[in-house]
Amino acid sequence: MLIEQNRETITGRILSRHLIQGQSGLTLRYYIATRNGSVVAEVRGQEYVCFCPSKDLAALSKLLQHNGYRTQPLQLKSFQHLPMSAIYCRSTKDYRHLLRVAKDLGVSLHEADIKPQQRFLTERFIALDIECEGYFEHQISQAIFVITRARKAAIDVNLKAISLDFECSGHGELYSVALYGKSYRKVILVGKETDVCQVTKNNQQSFGKQEYIEFVADEAALITCLIAWFEAYDPDVIIGWAVVTFDLALLYRRAKKLGIDLTIGRQNQSLGWKVEDKYRPETLNLPGRVVLDGIDWLKAAFYHFERYSLEFVARALLGEGKAIEQVDNRLEEIETMFIQDKPALAHYNLTDSRLVWDIFESTKLFDFAIARAQLTGLELGRVGASVEAFNRLYLPHLHRSGFIAPAEPVSTGIESPGGYVMDSIPGFYKDILVFDFKSLYPSIIQTFLIDPKGLISTQGEDNLVPGFLGAQFSRNTPILPSLIAELSASREQAKQAKDLPLSQAIKIIMNSLYGVLGSRGCVFHDAKLASSITMRGHEIMLTTKAWIEALGYKVIYGDTDSTFVWLGEKHDAQDVQRFGHELAQQITEKWREKLNCQMSLTSHLVLEYETHFEQFVMPTLRGSSLGSKKRYVGAYTKADSQLEIVFKGMEQVRTDWSPLARKVQYELYERLFTHQPVEQYLQDIIESLWQGKLDQELVFQKRLKRNVEHYKSQSIPHVKAALKLFGMNGDSKVIKRGALVEYMITINGAEPTQHLQSAIDYSYYLDKQLLPIAEPVFAVLGKEITTITSNQMSLL
Structure with missing residues (x-):
């Protein structure tokens, strides 16, 4: 029996998003973490929706006359300024049939790949945090919050996280699982308490029985015990090292082999995969829980390591590694410990789990993942997906401006050039100053009003902003420049608040915008857009070079947004820092004046002074007198008076060179710079x-x-x-x-x-x-x- 209670309001953080097909239509299901625990919330009576030029509806009339579909004319237009209609559908089966028929008939359906559970949030500008109005509906086994209204919210919820790691035999049979969290540690281990060995192979005292170890009879008991643990501890977030592709995939296969329903999701939902035998983060389905893989998220946050093994990264970041002697032969040692010293195996397993936790803490990956989801609207835990993130940001503004996104990118066969790279002037220099334009491509977009909607909504306007390849942009309420302005302001606030994860997340998103517009995988792709960014960048770099050289200095190299300036032999190096900042300010001001006077534009171009290399080598190409590109070595004195040597693009930073070669290279340049x-x-x-x-x-x-x-x-x-x-x-x-x-x-x-x-x-x-x-x-x-x-x- 269902009982409708009084209307309430809940706020929380969306953990996972699902689409449920029912007899009366679609239900959108959201698992939300609130300050009072997790809540299952639903939006009922929903439909698939896509858009079609109104003139093409006749071609689909035979299909659309069935009860499963309905259409509605809209005030919105396509990028070709054609009137558009919406097509609604209550069934996944019918929607897929619509897509097939439209493809066969050559009818373009717009925004057809946006899932209903995502569109509901996107159109309301809801990214991660949500405020819902509705009521609780109490069923026999659970309470469901029925949403009647939703809006974006600003809330800080402490998510409960756990680091998970399995150990297994060479054949994949599970030996143990370690669970490590804030003030929490546990190892579920196959064996008996009588398996505690008193002497290790080194004749040292064994770890002995530890309070965090729970022994179980066999692998099946381990999985069953873990399922019960998930229900009792109820984590919001699971972290690990290759946790999806190895740990959860292995757990799933072993449970399947043993005939165990792996109900480790919330509300006893089973772990599953959207594509059979494709164990990837994007195919994982674990209702109510978020999974963060350490390797993927370090890369997403632009951490770079020579190798991404847990041993290597932990030693680089934490100064400690795995609790085992022969890391490269760890499988043999793991099997030996399982037979001879199970507490030692538990300690090793728990250490791996703790190392992952400490890496997340030291790099603030938890905060970075949350900030990224709050900014983009992507599911918490989703890495990559730059195109989808762009759509989530852009589409609700586009719809409110009267347009529907294109069905496919414009393809003219003309590709935009890459970033500006100057022919270098090779040699050995003293006093090289490096200047960078702050967020050059986002600044170009914001300054020159580069915008997909602005490119196609120029009718009736005289004072347009010129781009490249014939592009012209409207000055009337551009969307993308406004979004960048908001992101830039948020980043400055984050920097002032010393919120490094948020600042880094915003920087990465801003810098991805050009790449998205230049990608044929994005429906907004148009060579005119991408070229108006990169070719404008070329112009800016060349003009900046000319201005600096007119002041009597030599630009020896330039790359995308960086300019390398040689001060010359006669320059007084005592005031280099002050001079660098003054020159950067001078060039920034010249751009402000030029764009205001010549194009009536507000310049957002900011040149920043970055580095003073006291000594600098720009090498030649091998076997040539020409200067190399993207390769140099510079040296400067740190605050502690120690020499710091920076290698860019050299063998020192490449893994396809031997350790000897890299050691010798460093030593040679150190000797060069120290005479x-x-x-x-x-x-x-x-x-x-x-x-x-x-x-x-x-x-x-x-x-x-x-x-x-x-x-x-x-x-x-x-x-x-x-x-x-x-x-x-x-x-x-x-x-x-x-x-x-x-x-x-x-x-x-x-x-x-x-x-x-x-x-x-x-x-x-x-x-x-x-x-x-x-x-x-x-x-x-x-x-x-x-x-x-x-x-x-x-x-x-």
Whole structure:
């Protein structure tokens, strides 16, 4: 029996969004975290909706006369200024049929890919936080809040999070699961309390029985216990390392094999996948809970690491790693601990879980993920999806301006150019100042009123803003520049409040806007839009260069939004910092005056002084006198009087160079900048190389980006080494996507370090690794590197 209670208002944070097909139509279901716990909320009697030029409805008349559909003429227009009609449908089956029929008939349906549960929020400007009016409907097993009205809200809800990590056998059988959270730790472990070993292999006291360990009889009991734990602890957020693609996928497969319904979602809902056997974050369906993968979110927040293993990232960020000795052979150690020392396995498992938690805390990834969802309207936990984020931001404003989004992008065959990259002037310099335009592309969009709607709503206007490729933009209420203005203001507030996660989230979103408009995957894509951004950027960079050089300084390089200025030999370096800020302000003011006088535009272009390199090397292209691009080395003195060396695009920052090459490169430039001799150092390195003293530094490490059979060429060094290793040990894991391949170059090519059968090719390391990185340094010093190599060869 259903009982309608008094109307209430709830506010909270949307955790997950779902579409439920019922006999009377569609129900939108939202799991909302409130300050008083989670709530299941529903909007009933909803429909699919898409849009169609009114003139094309006749072609669909045979289909639309059925009861499942209804149409309504609108005041909105297409980008071609055609009258539009809405088509409504209550059934998923009927809607899919509509899409197929329209495609067969060549009828364009606009905004047809927007899901009802998303559109309901988007049209109301609701991103993450929501205020709902309605009433609770109490059913036998649960209470559902029926929404009658919803609006965006501003609320801070503390979400309950847990870090989850599984350990398993080589065949995937679950051994244990660790659960770590704020003031919480637990390990569910297959075994018996009598399995506690008293002495470890190192003759040290075992970890013994710990209060956080709960022993269970077998794998099935572990899964059943975990299901009960989810119901009792009831987390809002699950975090982990490859937590979707490994942990949850493994748990799902093992539960399925054992015939266990994996009801770890809210309201005893089962974990599932929208696409069978595709275990990806975008296909995961876990009602009422959010899953955040550490690897994906570090990348989304623009953290960069040489490798993304938990061991590597934890050591880089936290200064500690896994609780195991042989990390690369951890599977063997895990199986040994499971048999001989289960408390040690529990400690190892819990440590992994804690490391993930500490990484999220130290990088503020929780806050970043929330800020991103609040800004874009994307589901909390959704990474990527820049095009969808753009649509969520843009569409409600577009509709209120009287337009429907295009059905497909404009395709003229003309592509916009990339960012401006100047031909560099190679050499060794002192006193190089680096200037950057603050958020150049967003600033161009805001200044020059670049806007999809503004491009097509110019009728009747005389004073248009010129773009490129024939583009002209309306000055009348542009949408995108206004959105950027709001984002910019929010970012300044975040910076003043020292809210770094929010500031970073806004920066990433703003910088993604050009990429979206330049993508053929976006329905708003038009070469006129993208070119009006990048080509304007070229113009700005070239004009800025001319203005600076007119003041008597030399611009030696420019890249997208950065300008490298040489102060010259006679400049007084004592006031460099003040001069840098003054020059940046001067150029900013010149842009303000120019755009106001010539185009009646308000300039949002701001040049900022970034760095003073006391010493700077712009190398030449190999085998050429021409300057390189996107490659340089600079040095400056830090506040603690220590020299800081910055490598850009050099071998030092690339993983396809050996550790030896990178070490030698750093040492050579440090010697160059500190006026130490380089010849004897390089001679000693080459001698040690030939004597075999540096073999441990010759190992390359590279991960397989796909299974080896999917590589077009299997002569690629790390692929070749992986195949050789597989041929020797028969372990298929070494040729699968994600496998880390360690190899060296021998006289017979690349060979895995685990089974090195041929002599190391020292000539390769000398000619292909050391000499190419040493040559630019010797060229700066006016020295010939061939004299050193000749001397070395005479000693062999």
